[in-house]
Amino acid sequence: AKLYSTAPSKRTGGNMGVVYRGTRPEPVDRIIFSTKVNTLTDVISLDEKYAFFYITSHKPKRYREYKSVKSQVRTAVKAEKIEELEEKFAKGLRRKAKVKIYKKVVRNPMETEEDKLAAVVNKREIWKSDVIARNQSQIRMAQVDLSDSETFEGLLNAIIDENLKLEYAERNKYFLYDGYTIKMRENIHALMENGLYQRIVIEGVTADSQDINDYYNEHKEEYRVPETIRARELVVTSKEFAQELRQILVNDPQEFDTLAREHSIAPTKADGGKTGIIRRGMRSETFESNVFTLEVGEVSDIFSETDPTFTICLLMEHYPETYRTVEEMSRTIESGLLRQKRNKVATEFLDIIKEQADIEIFLEPAPEESSIEENK
Numbered sequence: 239a240k241l242y243s244t245a246p247s248k249r250t251g252g253n254m255g256v257v258y259r260g261t262r263p264e265p266v267d268r269i270i271f272s273t274k275v276n277t278l279t280d281v282i283s284l285d286e287k288y289a290f291f292y293i294t295s296h297k298p299k300r301y302r303e304y305k306s307v308k309s310q311v312r313t314a315v316k317a318e319k320i321e322e323l324e325e326k327f328a329k330g331l332r333r334k335a336k337v338k339i340y341k342k343v344v345r346n347p348m349e350t351e352e353d354k355l356a357a358v359v360n361k362r363e364i365w366k367s368d369v370i371a372r373n374q375s376q377i378r379m380a381q382v383d384l385s386d387s388e389t390f391e392g393l394l395n396a397i398i399d400e401n402l403k404l405e406y407a408e409r410n411k412y413f414l415y416d417g418y419t420i421k422m423r424e425n426i427h428a429l430m431e432n433g434l435y436q437r438i439v440i441e442g443v444t445a446d447s448q449d450i451n452d453y454y455n456e457h458k459e460e461y462r463v464p465e466t467i468r469a470r471e472l473v474v475t476s477k478e479f480a481q482e483l484r485q486i487l488v489n490d491p492q493e494f495d496t497l498a499r500e501h502s503i504a505p506t507k508a509d510g511g512k513t514g515i516i517r518r519g520m521r522s523e524t525f526e527s528n529v530f531t532l533e534v535g536e537v538s539d540i541f542s543e544t545d546p547t548f549t550i551c552l553l554m555e556h557y558p559e560t561y562r563t564v565e566e567m568s569r570t571i572e573s574g575l576l577r578q579k580r581n582k583v584a585t586e587f588l589d590i591i592k593e594q595a596d597i598e599i600f601l602e603p604a605p606e607e608s609s610i611e612e613n614k
């Protein structure tokens with residue numbers, strides 16, 4: 239299977255793991271569940287491919303004992319009852335409430351960008367922007383397509399139910415006991431903050447190509463790619479032996495791998511002397527002056543980095559110093575600029591609304607030292 243199979247199970251020698259009836263194509267299902275254990279199946283055709291299987295074990299359909307699933311059953315029953323009660327409670331609130339949904343908005347929610355009133359719940363207005371904000375406040379995987387009228391209406395109804403529950407909790411002062419209302423207020427507050435941030439900061443800030451080019455030119459050194467090489471090295475402790483080896487390598491550089499594995503004392507010996515990527519500044523000046531100046535494919539002179547060793551190198555690749563282009567860095571720069579601008583806009587907006595607001599802070603003045611002494 240590892241040699242010839244084209245199935246995903248190739249890497250594990252064809253091991254399919256546990257296979258449940260009904261989870262594989264019908265021809266596979268039929269043949270593997272009708273074959274005895276430790277037996278090869280016949281060859282079958284599957285979408286212009288051919289397959290056969292070896293059955294290693296087979297467990298018939300069975301039921302787990304109640305004791306082993308008791309806690310799961312209890313949890314499932316409790317969840318069903320809670321869901322049933324919540325649904326009944328929501329329907330009861332709806333019957334007593336004055337709810338008006340504007341069907342024209344619901345039928346074509348994304349027809350225009352204009353914000354429109356989507357519903358009124360006991361005089362509380364819910365706008366199209368509220369539904370959009372709620373959707374955007376969810377994690378990306380949970381966000382839905384609001385251009386679909388049914389999806390939009392579903393999320394709108396969820397918001398309506400939340401409003402009715404909040405109103406009911408406030409009316410009965412449940413927040414005095416368990417904090418449900420307080421938690422819901424926090425969620426609504428967070429939702430409004432997200433919507434405000436989206437409108438004022440996200441939508442109000444852009445970074446055009448000129449901004450990106452200007453930033454790139456001002457910070458070009460940050461995008462410098464240093465000079466790098468790939469080489470092979472062979473290190474021995476005898477200069478005479480190094481000279482013999484160098485002569486062989488000058489005549490036939492292809493021998494470097496073999497000779498490095500046989501004679502080198504460097505850690506790179508096991509890989510035929512391959513050094514991997516070396517940036518200028520990573521090795522000694524002696525190494526750089528002898529290796530970075532070579533032509534690709536050229537064997538270096540013998541040099542000594544540390545006494546008493548003698549090194550020979552073969553330059554395999556050479557990449558001169560360069561800079562990453564503005565096109566390569568465009569997205570990274572744009573993200574950074576937007577983050578900077580948004581932070582600035584958010585701070586300035588907060589300062590403005592603080593200036594416009596009527597804020598009074600009531601703090602008791604710190605007691606004076608003399609009064610403390612008197613009390614003593």
